Amino acid sequence: MKARNFELINTRWIGDGHPCFIIAEIGQNHQGDIEIAKKLIKMAKDCGADCVKFQKSDLHAKFTKSVLARHYESPHAWGTTYGEHKTFLEFSEDQYKELMAFASSVNIYFTASAMDEVSLDFLVNLKVPFIKMGSGDANNFILLEKAAKTKLPIVYSTGMQDMQTVKTAMERMNAFNPHVCILQCTSSYPTPVDQVHLRVMQSYRDHFPGSPVGYSGHELGISITLAAAALGAHVIERHITLDKSLKGNDHACSLDPSELKSLVEGIRTIEQALGCAIKSKQPSEEPCHQKLGKSVICTQKLEAGVQLCSDHLTVKVGQPVGWSPQHLDQLIGKTLSRNMDQDETITSDCII
Numbered sequence: 001m002k003a004r005n006f007e008l009i010n011t012r013w014i015g016d017g018h019p020c021f022i023i024a025e026i027g028q029n030h031q032g033d034i035e036i037a038k039k040l041i042k043m044a045k046d047c048g049a050d051c052v053k054f055q056k057s058d059l060h061a062k063f064t065k066s067v068l069a070r071h072y073e074s075p076h077a078w079g080t081t082y083g084e085h086k087t088f089l090e091f092s093e094d095q096y097k098e099l100m101a102f103a104s105s106v107n108i109y110f111t112a113s114a115m116d117e118v119s120l121d122f123l124v125n126l127k128v129p130f131i132k133m134g135s136g137d138a139n140n141f142i143l144l145e146k147a148a149k150t151k152l153p154i155v156y157s158t159g160m161q162d163m164q165t166v167k168t169a170m171e172r173m174n175a176f177n178p179h180v181c182i183l184q185c186t187s188s189y190p191t192p193v194d195q196v197h198l199r200v201m202q203s204y205r206d207h208f209p210g211s212p213v214g215y216s217g218h219e220l221g222i223s224i225t226l227a228a229a230a231l232g233a234h235v236i237e238r239h240i241t242l243d244k245s246l247k248g249n250d251h252a253c254s255l256d257p258s259e260l261k262s263l264v265e266g267i268r269t270i271e272q273a274l275g276c277a278i279k280s281k282q283p284s285e286e287p288c289h290q291k292l293g294k295s296v297i298c299t300q301k302l303e304a305g306v307q308l309c310s311d312h313l314t315v316k317v318g319q320p321v322g323w324s325p326q327h328l329d330q331l332i333g334k335t336l337s338r339n340m341d342q343d344e345t346i347t348s349d350c351i352i
Ligand SMILES: CC(=O)N[C@H](C=O)[C@@H](O)[C@H](O)[C@H](O)COP(=O)(O)O
Pocket: 027, 028, 055, 076, 134, 135, 136, 187, 189, 248, 249, 250
Protein backbone atom coordinates (compact mmCIF):
# COMPACT_ATOMS: atom_id res chain seq x y z
CA MET A 1 0.00 0.00 0.00
CA LYS A 2 1.24 3.53 -0.84
CA ALA A 3 2.26 5.65 2.14
CA ARG A 4 -0.18 8.51 2.53
CA ASN A 5 2.38 11.17 3.37
CA PHE A 6 5.17 13.26 1.89
CA GLU A 7 7.63 15.97 2.80
CA LEU A 8 5.81 19.25 2.14
CA ILE A 9 8.64 21.50 3.27
CA ASN A 10 12.18 20.61 4.29
CA THR A 11 11.71 18.22 7.30
CA ARG A 12 7.99 19.04 7.64
CA TRP A 13 5.93 16.08 6.44
CA ILE A 14 2.18 15.94 6.00
CA GLY A 15 -0.13 12.94 5.99
CA ASP A 16 -0.53 9.82 8.11
CA GLY A 17 1.65 9.89 11.19
CA HIS A 18 2.26 13.65 11.04
CA PRO A 19 0.59 16.63 12.73
CA CYS A 20 -2.14 18.46 10.85
CA PHE A 21 -0.61 21.29 8.79
CA ILE A 22 -2.55 24.49 9.45
CA ILE A 23 -2.58 27.12 6.69
CA ALA A 24 -3.73 30.63 7.61
CA GLU A 25 -5.08 32.03 4.34
CA ILE A 26 -4.52 35.79 4.22
CA GLY A 27 -5.83 35.86 0.67
CA GLN A 28 -6.91 39.45 0.08
CA ASN A 29 -7.81 40.28 3.68
CA HIS A 30 -4.79 42.62 3.76
CA GLN A 31 -6.89 45.36 2.10
CA GLY A 32 -4.01 46.01 -0.33
CA ASP A 33 -1.84 47.27 2.54
CA ILE A 34 1.50 45.56 3.14
CA GLU A 35 1.59 46.64 6.79
CA ILE A 36 -1.78 44.94 7.41
CA ALA A 37 -0.42 41.89 5.58
CA LYS A 38 2.54 41.82 7.98
CA LYS A 39 0.20 42.15 10.97
CA LEU A 40 -1.75 39.17 9.64
CA ILE A 41 1.45 37.14 9.22
CA LYS A 42 2.47 37.95 12.80
CA MET A 43 -1.03 37.16 14.05
CA ALA A 44 -0.98 33.77 12.31
CA LYS A 45 2.36 32.96 13.92
CA ASP A 46 1.23 34.11 17.37
CA CYS A 47 -1.89 31.95 17.10
CA GLY A 48 0.16 28.86 16.21
CA ALA A 49 -0.58 28.38 12.49
CA ASP A 50 2.09 26.55 10.48
CA CYS A 51 1.94 28.62 7.30
CA VAL A 52 0.55 31.82 5.82
CA LYS A 53 -0.81 31.96 2.30
CA PHE A 54 -1.55 34.73 -0.18
CA GLN A 55 -3.25 34.68 -3.59
CA LYS A 56 -0.99 35.63 -6.50
CA SER A 57 -2.52 36.75 -9.76
CA ASP A 58 -1.27 38.37 -12.91
CA LEU A 59 -4.50 40.15 -13.73
CA HIS A 60 -4.13 39.98 -17.51
CA ALA A 61 -3.21 36.32 -17.35
CA LYS A 62 -6.07 35.44 -15.01
CA PHE A 63 -8.93 37.59 -16.33
CA THR A 64 -10.20 38.61 -19.76
CA LYS A 65 -10.27 42.28 -20.68
CA SER A 66 -14.05 42.34 -20.41
CA VAL A 67 -14.04 40.91 -16.88
CA LEU A 68 -11.45 43.47 -15.83
CA ALA A 69 -13.61 46.21 -17.35
CA ARG A 70 -16.81 44.92 -15.72
CA HIS A 71 -18.49 47.33 -13.33
CA TYR A 72 -18.03 45.95 -9.78
CA GLU A 73 -20.87 47.12 -7.63
CA SER A 74 -20.41 45.64 -4.19
CA PRO A 75 -19.89 46.96 -0.67
CA HIS A 76 -16.61 45.06 -0.91
CA ALA A 77 -15.36 46.78 -4.07
CA TRP A 78 -12.04 48.65 -4.00
CA GLY A 79 -12.65 50.21 -7.41
CA THR A 80 -15.45 50.87 -9.85
CA THR A 81 -14.44 48.05 -12.19
CA TYR A 82 -13.40 44.52 -11.22
CA GLY A 83 -9.99 45.29 -12.72
CA GLU A 84 -9.51 48.36 -10.51
CA HIS A 85 -10.69 46.33 -7.50
CA LYS A 86 -8.27 43.47 -8.16
CA THR A 87 -5.38 45.82 -8.99
CA PHE A 88 -5.87 47.53 -5.63
CA LEU A 89 -5.61 44.16 -3.85
CA GLU A 90 -2.63 42.76 -5.77
CA PHE A 91 0.86 43.01 -4.27
CA SER A 92 3.82 43.62 -6.56
CA GLU A 93 6.63 41.11 -6.95
CA ASP A 94 8.87 43.23 -4.70
CA GLN A 95 6.15 43.32 -2.06
CA TYR A 96 5.90 39.52 -2.26
CA LYS A 97 9.64 39.29 -1.63
CA GLU A 98 9.27 41.62 1.35
CA LEU A 99 6.38 39.59 2.76
CA MET A 100 8.23 36.32 2.30
CA ALA A 101 11.25 37.76 4.14
CA PHE A 102 8.97 39.03 6.88
CA ALA A 103 7.36 35.60 7.28
CA SER A 104 10.80 34.05 7.50
CA SER A 105 11.81 36.61 10.18
CA VAL A 106 8.85 35.58 12.36
CA ASN A 107 9.50 31.91 11.56
CA ILE A 108 6.34 30.88 9.74
CA TYR A 109 6.14 29.15 6.35
CA PHE A 110 4.97 31.29 3.43
CA THR A 111 3.32 30.43 0.15
CA ALA A 112 0.60 31.60 -2.25
CA SER A 113 -1.88 30.16 -4.66
CA ALA A 114 -0.79 30.43 -8.27
CA MET A 115 -3.85 31.76 -10.05
CA ASP A 116 -2.39 31.75 -13.59
CA GLU A 117 0.74 30.64 -15.44
CA VAL A 118 2.59 33.94 -14.98
CA SER A 119 2.01 33.78 -11.23
CA LEU A 120 3.11 30.15 -11.10
CA ASP A 121 6.43 31.05 -12.73
CA PHE A 122 6.82 33.95 -10.33
CA LEU A 123 6.18 31.80 -7.24
CA VAL A 124 8.60 29.14 -8.43
CA ASN A 125 11.27 31.84 -8.89
CA LEU A 126 10.41 33.23 -5.48
CA LYS A 127 11.18 29.73 -4.15
CA VAL A 128 7.99 29.13 -2.21
CA PRO A 129 8.22 25.70 -0.58
CA PHE A 130 4.99 24.37 -2.10
CA ILE A 131 2.30 25.58 -4.48
CA LYS A 132 -1.34 26.01 -3.56
CA MET A 133 -3.78 25.47 -6.39
CA GLY A 134 -7.08 27.12 -5.45
CA SER A 135 -10.55 26.02 -6.42
CA GLY A 136 -10.75 28.53 -9.26
CA ASP A 137 -8.16 26.35 -11.04
CA ALA A 138 -9.39 22.98 -9.81
CA ASN A 139 -10.48 22.04 -13.36
CA ASN A 140 -7.72 23.98 -15.15
CA PHE A 141 -5.74 20.88 -16.13
CA ILE A 142 -3.19 22.88 -18.13
CA LEU A 143 -2.19 24.98 -15.12
CA LEU A 144 -2.38 21.99 -12.76
CA GLU A 145 -0.02 20.02 -15.00
CA LYS A 146 2.35 22.94 -15.24
CA ALA A 147 2.36 23.20 -11.43
CA ALA A 148 2.95 19.44 -11.15
CA LYS A 149 5.90 19.64 -13.54
CA THR A 150 7.67 22.09 -11.23
CA LYS A 151 8.06 19.07 -8.89
CA LEU A 152 7.15 21.28 -5.96
CA PRO A 153 4.58 19.69 -3.64
CA ILE A 154 1.02 20.83 -4.36
CA VAL A 155 -1.94 21.48 -2.10
CA TYR A 156 -4.97 21.23 -4.38
CA SER A 157 -8.42 22.60 -3.47
CA THR A 158 -11.55 21.27 -5.12
CA GLY A 159 -14.39 23.77 -4.74
CA MET A 160 -17.00 24.00 -7.53
CA GLN A 161 -16.07 20.56 -9.00
CA ASP A 162 -17.49 17.06 -9.25
CA MET A 163 -15.68 13.80 -8.56
CA GLN A 164 -14.93 12.99 -12.21
CA THR A 165 -13.15 16.31 -12.70
CA VAL A 166 -11.22 15.89 -9.47
CA LYS A 167 -10.14 12.36 -10.47
CA THR A 168 -8.92 13.57 -13.84
CA ALA A 169 -7.09 16.49 -12.24
CA MET A 170 -5.35 14.15 -9.79
CA GLU A 171 -4.37 11.77 -12.61
CA ARG A 172 -2.99 14.65 -14.68
CA MET A 173 -0.94 15.99 -11.76
CA ASN A 174 0.17 12.59 -10.47
CA ALA A 175 1.55 11.73 -13.91
CA PHE A 176 4.29 14.26 -13.16
CA ASN A 177 4.26 14.61 -9.41
CA PRO A 178 3.21 12.19 -6.67
CA HIS A 179 3.20 14.89 -4.01
CA VAL A 180 -0.31 16.27 -4.20
CA CYS A 181 -2.45 16.86 -1.12
CA ILE A 182 -6.15 17.18 -1.91
CA LEU A 183 -8.57 19.42 0.02
CA GLN A 184 -12.34 19.20 0.20
CA CYS A 185 -13.67 22.72 -0.28
CA THR A 186 -16.96 24.47 -1.01
CA SER A 187 -16.45 27.87 -2.62
CA SER A 188 -19.17 29.95 -0.98
CA TYR A 189 -18.56 32.78 1.47
CA PRO A 190 -19.83 31.84 4.02
CA THR A 191 -20.60 28.22 3.16
CA PRO A 192 -24.00 26.95 4.35
CA VAL A 193 -23.47 24.09 6.82
CA ASP A 194 -25.40 21.59 4.70
CA GLN A 195 -23.09 22.27 1.72
CA VAL A 196 -19.82 21.58 3.53
CA HIS A 197 -19.81 17.77 3.06
CA LEU A 198 -16.91 16.70 5.23
CA ARG A 199 -17.60 13.10 4.15
CA VAL A 200 -16.03 13.93 0.79
CA MET A 201 -12.70 13.67 2.60
CA GLN A 202 -13.39 9.95 3.03
CA SER A 203 -14.23 9.62 -0.68
CA TYR A 204 -10.90 11.31 -1.48
CA ARG A 205 -9.14 8.92 0.88
CA ASP A 206 -10.72 5.96 -0.91
CA HIS A 207 -9.95 7.27 -4.40
CA PHE A 208 -6.46 8.64 -3.80
CA PRO A 209 -4.69 6.18 -1.50
CA GLY A 210 -1.29 7.88 -1.78
CA SER A 211 -2.50 11.42 -1.10
CA PRO A 212 -2.88 13.32 2.14
CA VAL A 213 -6.43 14.65 2.42
CA GLY A 214 -7.56 17.88 4.07
CA TYR A 215 -10.14 20.61 4.24
CA SER A 216 -10.28 24.24 3.13
CA GLY A 217 -13.26 25.86 4.88
CA HIS A 218 -15.26 29.01 4.31
CA GLU A 219 -18.00 28.43 6.87
CA LEU A 220 -18.65 30.62 9.89
CA GLY A 221 -16.86 29.73 13.13
CA ILE A 222 -14.52 26.89 13.95
CA SER A 223 -16.62 23.90 14.96
CA ILE A 224 -16.94 22.39 11.47
CA THR A 225 -13.22 22.74 10.86
CA LEU A 226 -12.55 21.06 14.22
CA ALA A 227 -14.79 18.23 13.03
CA ALA A 228 -12.67 18.01 9.86
CA ALA A 229 -9.61 17.61 12.09
CA ALA A 230 -11.41 14.95 14.12
CA LEU A 231 -12.11 13.10 10.87
CA GLY A 232 -8.36 13.07 10.29
CA ALA A 233 -7.71 16.04 7.97
CA HIS A 234 -3.98 16.18 7.25
CA VAL A 235 -4.11 19.84 6.17
CA ILE A 236 -6.53 22.55 7.26
CA GLU A 237 -6.86 25.92 5.55
CA ARG A 238 -8.95 28.85 6.81
CA HIS A 239 -9.01 32.54 5.91
CA ILE A 240 -7.87 34.84 8.69
CA THR A 241 -8.70 38.48 9.45
CA LEU A 242 -7.85 41.18 11.97
CA ASP A 243 -11.52 42.20 12.03
CA LYS A 244 -14.49 40.36 10.53
CA SER A 245 -16.38 43.61 9.93
CA LEU A 246 -13.79 44.99 7.50
CA LYS A 247 -14.62 45.63 3.85
CA GLY A 248 -13.91 42.62 1.63
CA ASN A 249 -15.70 39.50 0.40
CA ASP A 250 -13.89 37.06 2.70
CA HIS A 251 -13.72 38.81 6.10
CA ALA A 252 -17.07 37.59 7.44
CA CYS A 253 -16.17 33.92 7.01
CA SER A 254 -12.58 34.40 8.18
CA LEU A 255 -11.23 33.65 11.63
CA ASP A 256 -10.24 36.49 13.93
CA PRO A 257 -7.22 36.03 16.21
CA SER A 258 -9.15 34.48 19.10
CA GLU A 259 -10.87 32.00 16.76
CA LEU A 260 -7.63 31.07 15.01
CA LYS A 261 -5.94 30.47 18.36
CA SER A 262 -8.87 28.32 19.53
CA LEU A 263 -8.83 26.42 16.24
CA VAL A 264 -5.12 25.63 16.48
CA GLU A 265 -5.42 24.61 20.14
CA GLY A 266 -8.47 22.53 19.35
CA ILE A 267 -6.75 20.74 16.46
CA ARG A 268 -3.72 19.95 18.60
CA THR A 269 -5.97 18.60 21.38
CA ILE A 270 -7.96 16.53 18.90
CA GLU A 271 -4.75 15.06 17.47
CA GLN A 272 -3.70 13.90 20.91
CA ALA A 273 -7.16 12.56 21.62
CA LEU A 274 -7.31 10.61 18.34
CA GLY A 275 -4.33 8.69 19.70
CA CYS A 276 -3.67 5.26 18.21
CA ALA A 277 -5.98 2.49 17.06
CA ILE A 278 -4.74 -0.12 19.56
CA LYS A 279 -7.17 -0.75 22.43
CA SER A 280 -5.40 -1.11 25.76
CA LYS A 281 -5.87 -0.20 29.41
CA GLN A 282 -4.48 3.28 29.98
CA PRO A 283 -2.23 4.34 32.89
CA SER A 284 -4.81 6.93 33.97
CA GLU A 285 -7.41 4.15 34.39
CA GLU A 286 -5.48 2.43 37.18
CA PRO A 287 -7.18 4.28 40.10
CA CYS A 288 -10.61 3.42 38.71
CA HIS A 289 -9.52 -0.17 38.17
CA GLN A 290 -8.29 -0.40 41.77
CA LYS A 291 -11.55 1.09 43.10
CA LEU A 292 -14.22 -0.43 40.83
CA GLY A 293 -12.53 -3.09 38.73
CA LYS A 294 -14.11 -6.51 39.30
CA SER A 295 -12.36 -9.74 40.32
CA VAL A 296 -13.22 -13.40 40.68
CA ILE A 297 -14.55 -13.97 44.22
CA CYS A 298 -15.35 -17.13 46.25
CA THR A 299 -19.11 -17.72 46.71
CA GLN A 300 -18.45 -19.79 49.85
CA LYS A 301 -15.85 -20.90 52.38
CA LEU A 302 -13.50 -23.36 50.63
CA GLU A 303 -10.70 -25.57 51.91
CA ALA A 304 -7.19 -26.02 50.52
CA GLY A 305 -7.14 -28.86 47.98
CA VAL A 306 -10.66 -28.19 46.65
CA GLN A 307 -10.96 -28.39 42.87
CA LEU A 308 -12.72 -25.24 41.72
CA CYS A 309 -16.01 -25.43 39.82
CA SER A 310 -18.26 -22.64 38.56
CA ASP A 311 -20.51 -22.78 41.66
CA HIS A 312 -17.51 -21.73 43.78
CA LEU A 313 -16.92 -18.57 41.80
CA THR A 314 -18.63 -15.23 41.20
CA VAL A 315 -17.59 -11.75 40.03
CA LYS A 316 -17.64 -8.69 42.34
CA VAL A 317 -15.73 -5.57 43.22
CA GLY A 318 -13.36 -6.92 45.89
CA GLN A 319 -10.29 -5.98 47.86
CA PRO A 320 -7.59 -6.58 46.78
CA VAL A 321 -8.21 -6.55 43.03
CA GLY A 322 -7.36 -10.10 41.96
CA TRP A 323 -8.06 -12.67 39.24
CA SER A 324 -9.58 -10.88 36.23
CA PRO A 325 -13.12 -11.97 35.33
CA GLN A 326 -12.27 -12.38 31.65
CA HIS A 327 -10.01 -15.29 32.69
CA LEU A 328 -12.57 -16.91 35.05
CA ASP A 329 -12.87 -20.02 32.85
CA GLN A 330 -9.19 -20.78 33.38
CA LEU A 331 -9.84 -21.32 37.12
CA ILE A 332 -12.30 -24.19 36.59
CA GLY A 333 -10.64 -27.48 37.61
CA LYS A 334 -7.70 -25.74 39.35
CA THR A 335 -6.83 -26.77 42.96
CA LEU A 336 -6.84 -24.29 45.85
CA SER A 337 -3.49 -23.89 47.58
CA ARG A 338 -5.06 -22.56 50.80
CA ASN A 339 -8.31 -22.12 52.71
CA MET A 340 -10.52 -19.31 51.44
CA ASP A 341 -13.39 -17.36 53.01
CA GLN A 342 -16.69 -16.50 51.40
CA ASP A 343 -16.34 -13.17 49.46
CA GLU A 344 -12.55 -13.47 49.37
CA THR A 345 -10.78 -12.37 46.19
CA ILE A 346 -9.01 -15.09 44.23
CA THR A 347 -5.44 -14.13 43.40
CA SER A 348 -2.93 -16.13 41.41
CA ASP A 349 -1.21 -17.41 44.57
CA CYS A 350 -4.48 -19.07 45.74
CA ILE A 351 -4.21 -21.86 43.15
CA ILE A 352 -1.65 -24.54 42.54
C1 LIG B 1 -12.42 30.91 -5.83
C2 LIG B 1 -11.44 31.82 -5.16
O1 LIG B 1 -10.50 32.27 -5.75
N1 LIG B 1 -11.65 32.03 -3.87
C3 LIG B 1 -10.73 32.76 -3.01
C4 LIG B 1 -10.32 31.88 -1.90
O2 LIG B 1 -11.09 31.45 -1.07
C5 LIG B 1 -11.39 34.02 -2.46
O3 LIG B 1 -10.55 34.58 -1.48
C6 LIG B 1 -11.64 35.02 -3.56
O4 LIG B 1 -10.42 35.50 -4.05
C7 LIG B 1 -12.46 36.18 -3.04
O5 LIG B 1 -13.62 35.72 -2.40
C8 LIG B 1 -12.84 37.07 -4.20
O6 LIG B 1 -13.49 38.22 -3.74
P1 LIG B 1 -13.63 39.49 -4.72
O7 LIG B 1 -14.25 38.96 -5.97
O8 LIG B 1 -14.47 40.49 -3.99
O9 LIG B 1 -12.23 40.01 -4.95
